[in-house]
Amino acid sequence: MMETILEIRQLKKTYPDGTEALKNINLSIKRGEFIVIIGPSGAGKSTFLRSINRLSEPTSGEIIFHGEDIVKANRAKLRKMRRNIGMIFQGFNLVKRLPTVRNVLHGKLGYMSTWKGALGLFNQEEVEEALSILERVGLEDQAFKRADELSGGQQQRVAIARAINQSPSIILADEPIASLDPNSSRVVMDYLQKACQEEGFTTIVNLHQVDFAKEYADRIVGIKNGEIYFDGPVKELSDDVIQSIYAKGKEAMPV
Amino acid sequence: MKQEALNISNQGEKGLSATKPSKYSEYKRRRKIMLKSQGFITAIILLLAIWSIWGTGFNLLSLFFGTYEILVFIFTDMFPPDLTVIGQLIGPALDTLYMSYVGMVISVVVSLVLGVLAADNLTPHWTIARVSRAVTAFLRSVPAVVWAIILVSGIGLGPLTGTIAIGLSGIGILGKAYAEVLESIDGAQLEGVRATGANWFQVIGQAVWPQFKAGFVSWSLYKLDMNIREAAILGLVGAGGLGYYLQGSINLFQYKEAATAILMIFALILMVEYMTAKIRERII
Amino acid sequence: MIKNKETYRQQKKVQNSIFTFLAFAFFIFSMLQLNIVPERIVRSIERLGYIFGNMFPPVTNEPVSLFTAAIESIQVAILGTILGVIISLFLAVLAAKNLTISPYLGYAIKGFAGFVRAVPALIWALLFIVAVGLGPTPGILALAINSIGMLVKVYGEALEEIDMGIVEAxxxxxxxxxxxxxxxxxxxxxxxxxxxxxxxxxxxxRYSAILGVVGAGGIGWELMKAAQMSRYDEALMVTIVIFGMVMSAEVLSEYMKKRANAASAQALN
Structure with missing residues (x-):
């Protein structure tokens, strides 16, 4: 519980148009933590999460993951490190025309030889593992349906299954429930939490719903204007702090 | 609902040995269906390819050989293009333009009549619609070049032949397109105007034309785009324009002149496409 | 406000009249330039009537050679398409701006495809005949290269429209x-x-059916022969065969599509 798994130092991201999305982020994350990042939209939450696995290239800084700097990794090294980082997106990002189980199998691509993976030659063991993970997210009956036939909540659970199948040590979830209704949101968050507890994944989730954040997080990080504004356990997150995180931002207070 | 889902997953957690084999065999069964289907399509394509290679005597080497030869041909025989013949080419280029335009007007006029007759909601009688559709289908199935070949022997060499050939093949395409646009117009508006006691011409003018205009303009301009390409090659069979000049210079081994003619065709096509795009913007 | 709308409509009306007038004037001008005068129109309509009248009933004197030529045309089209598709797949991935390894390579490929597309297939056939000689091979290569021009464009557009989220995931x-x-x-x-x-x-x-007119083999040559002898009934027969070729390809591809869809419905229910 005490071992530091991810250490972010002086992370900066400036877009070509000069926007400073991340100004100076320092964050140390311990194994098994369930961290929720909150903040107004445009504060840099998404950029921050996407910088961790370099879907968005940081301008400067260090991201030490398992003792190695992701920012300095070359392409091959980056691929190897990325398979240790599961990612869940707001838009699910499944290959809609492929069966659900194949989408879960995609989590294994990083471990396969290029051509085996490219041609989709998964062996019995891999398929069985994918099927059992689908079962764990309650979708065993949907395993062979086309991904786009599933509801939004179910698709997000497939995406969780895909991330689990990577056997990562950390999971990044970028607004995983922003396009779901409240009921499916809860189901998705429950599965995410459960998977992380069972597997001991460290989890970083971006949320804009503060109530969900309080309910699921061990630790909350508030980001405002590209900087960390609050960092602490849920009980320290007072209403005043929430107010000031969201203050000045044009958008209404989230409920 | 959430409770239920979690229960299922709790059961399924890790100790899955009981359900594993049947699930996997299901996966294999479905995968087999897909592989069989993909295999069937691949096999048909392969068979067609082998049959065609055998029939035409084509070999893959000629792909590389051909690429090499055409590059050599273009860069040594055609390059640099002989720009001194541009003066001679302006006449044929304009002819090509005129042919496309007049051909378009001919096909627009005839297609308007055939389109109205063929559209289910406007035709005077369904047998007339059938006949009109058959005529357009026949004209459409024959490429303009084929019409040109037939007409050259019947009417003679020259741009008139090319113009008629373009017009005929255009009727096939525009007749069908107009009929489809007309069929998709809103019937309620038609009824409304009809209910005021308007005659046929008034119905067309007041109810049909406003809805038909956009489709009419864009299809007609599209046809003009197509025509310029067709007109450029009709000359290869003697129907006037740039193609005729191109054929002549190749027959005389004047490849540098031919290159200029091709560039001219290229420029003409781009110019007309640019203009039709502008007109489309203005009108629609 | 209402007045503005009124004047706008008035302007639009004037503009449209000018457009119509110009279109009509250019039509008359073109007719005069092409030396198409009423007398010639009447004569060619007469000739058209004669040609259409002599087309029926369609006949053929050499069914075997017509059939062989049709087969050759189909084969040329098949090979041209397969080569075009395979090469375009690679080029399109390199050309699509969301997948390319270098934007400059992408522009170069798109530019190449644009040029190749703008030169009609028949002209490519003509050039390949000069470069590699007569026969079906120049036809295949001409169709392949012309297909590349079009397919790289449309494949590339399809690729650029994909949900980049999938790639990121x-x-x-x-x-x-x-x-x-x-x-x-x-x-x-x-x-x-x-x-x-x-x-x-x-x-x-459709293209392969006319390649023969420039000497690239196939059924186009049969058509040339019939037309040059003014045998319009034979020409019509060739035309009908061309129509049949197009139809049979459509039937085959419909059948394969149906089968594939049935299979995936079975595998993905």
């Missing part, structure tokens, strides 16, 4: 470029690619 799972393209991108664009490829087969069959 697979990349963040550690997948390599080839894996992302084959496992994520191609399944997403398969339907569009198939539709365009079959459309191109249809176009290529």
């Amino acid at each position: 697979l990349e963040s799972a550690g997948a390599s470029k080839v894996q992302v393209i084959l496992q994520g991108v191609f399944p997403s664009v398969m339907k569009a690619f198939t539709a365009w490829s079959l459309f191109r087969l249809d176009v290529n069959i």
Whole structure:
């Protein structure tokens, strides 16, 4: 519980148009933590999460993951490190025309030889593992349906299954429930939490719903204007702090 | 609902040995269906390819050989293009333009009549619609070049032949397109105007034309785009324009002149496409 | 406000009248330039009547050679299409701005495809005949290169429209470029690619039927012979065979599509 798994130092991201999305982020994350990042939209939450696995290239800084700097990794090294980082997106990002189980199998691509993976030659063991993970997210009956036939909540659970199948040590979830209704949101968050507890994944989730954040997080990080504004356990997150995180931002207070 | 889902997953957690084999065999069964289907399509394509290679005597080497030869041909025989013949080419280029335009007007006029007759909601009688559709289908199935070949022997060499050939093949395409646009117009508006006691011409003018205009303009301009390409090659069979000049210079081994003619065709096509795009913007 | 609208409509009306007038004037001008005078129109309509009258009933004196030529045309179209599709697949991935390894390479390929597309297939055939000689081979190469011009454009557009989220998801799972393209991108664009490829087969069959007129083999040559002897009934027969070629390709591809759809319905229920 005490071992530091991810250490972010002086992370900066400036877009070509000069926007400073991340100004100076320092964050140390311990194994098994369930961290929720909150903040107004445009504060840099998404950029921050996407910088961790370099879907968005940081301008400067260090991201030490398992003792190695992701920012300095070359392409091959980056691929190897990325398979240790599961990612869940707001838009699910499944290959809609492929069966659900194949989408879960995609989590294994990083471990396969290029051509085996490219041609989709998964062996019995891999398929069985994918099927059992689908079962764990309650979708065993949907395993062979086309991904786009599933509801939004179910698709997000497939995406969780895909991330689990990577056997990562950390999971990044970028607004995983922003396009779901409240009921499916809860189901998705429950599965995410459960998977992380069972597997001991460290989890970083971006949320804009503060109530969900309080309910699921061990630790909350508030980001405002590209900087960390609050960092602490849920009980320290007072209403005043929430107010000031969201203050000045044009958008209404989230409920 | 959430409770239920979690229960299922709790059961399924890790100790899955009981359900594993049947699930996997299901996966294999479905995968087999897909592989069989993909295999069937691949096999048909392969068979067609082998049959065609055998029939035409084509070999893959000629792909590389051909690429090499055409590059050599273009860069040594055609390059640099002989720009001194541009003066001679302006006449044929304009002819090509005129042919496309007049051909378009001919096909627009005839297609308007055939389109109205063929559209289910406007035709005077369904047998007339059938006949009109058959005529357009026949004209459409024959490429303009084929019409040109037939007409050259019947009417003679020259741009008139090319113009008629373009017009005929255009009727096939525009007749069908107009009929489809007309069929998709809103019937309620038609009824409304009809209910005021308007005659046929008034119905067309007041109810049909406003809805038909956009489709009419864009299809007609599209046809003009197509025509310029067709007109450029009709000359290869003697129907006037740039193609005729191109054929002549190749027959005389004047490849540098031919290159200029091709560039001219290229420029003409781009110019007309640019203009039709502008007109489309203005009108629609 | 209402007055503005009124004047706007008035302006639009004037503008439209000017357009119509110009279009009409250019039509008359073109007719005069082409030396199309009423007398010639009447004469050519007479000739058209004569030609159409002599087309029926369609006949053929050499059914065997007509059949062989038709087969050769189909084969030329098939090979032209297959080569075009395969090469375009590679080029389109390199040309699509969201997948390319270098934007400059992307522009170069798009520029090449644009040029190749703007030069009509028949002219390519003419050039290939000069370069590699008579026969079906120049026809195949001409159709292949002309197909590339079109397919790279439409494939590329389909690729540029894909949901980049899929690419990000697979990349963040550690997948390599080839894996992302084959496992994520191609399944997403398969339907569009198939539709365009079959459309191109249809176009290529029509083209292959006329390649013969410049000496690239196939049924076009039969048509030339019939036309040069003014045998319009034979010409019509050749035309009917061309029509049959296009139809049979359509029937075959419809059948294959149906079968594939039935299979995936079975596998994905």
